[in-house]
Amino acid sequence: MKNKISVKHKQAQEIMSSPVKIMTLTMTVRDAIRFLMVYKLSGAPLVDHLGQLVSLVSELDLMQIGALDGTGVTLNESLNRLPKKSEIISVKPDTLFVDIFKLFLDNGLRQLLVMDDTQHVVGIIARRDILKAYIDLEGQ
Template identity: 35%
Template sequence: MYQFIEQTVDRYMTRQVKTVSCDVTMQELNDLFASDDFNAYPVVDDQGDAVGLVTKFDFLKCFALTLSSMVPRYDELMKRTVSDTMVHEFIYVSATTKLVRVLQLMVEHRLRSVPVMDTEQHLVGIISREDVMRALRDCTRGEQLAV
């Protein structure tokens, strides 16, 4: 477990991140979620800078009914864009962030993945629950054999 405490994001993050643009429709986003089996996509602008995050939960919020809203047609909802539903303020980490901090953020905020940004706020990767679990396995493998 002590080895895990010293690990940083850069060793375990995914560097090739799939992103979406603000003008992706809900239908296109739905198709991406189905084909990639991701829970979230960073949203990037024309320059490739991260401007938000869109999750399956954000997608589902489009369909939540309230007492004050009329029920829109499904086709109309699927034509909405990511910019209508994405979160503009999101939690992110740097490549030098310790994995124990990432784990804390994931548990505290119920996150499945966290974007990784550099000092100039450019997207450089993403760290997921699976990545953290892999790090835990790697770091405790020797401890399990010793028991």
């Protein structure tokens, strides 16, 4: 029971992965696919030249864009096919684990961005980070 209480009080900044691997608007779809493969990611944030979030690019997004527009187009040219910033669920660094867990379950998320007050991505939480939080606490 003690472990369940401690995990609930952890914050996003304690379980997130950081620094975050990010994509840029000038990357082609081909570059983005290679990027995900090299870093073994299922998706990554897309940021503008100021480092502010534009979208979140998934493997499925790249498959669809590649099939429809080819792999030579840039992510900037494909923005209309990517999730809008307003559709992306994110949390702040001080968001509690229990709230993060609920967001994952309620929305079927694979990953969750951690954003600061200036809309910069400061971390990312994947399902495996949630599971790791449980395992780490078992060792206590």
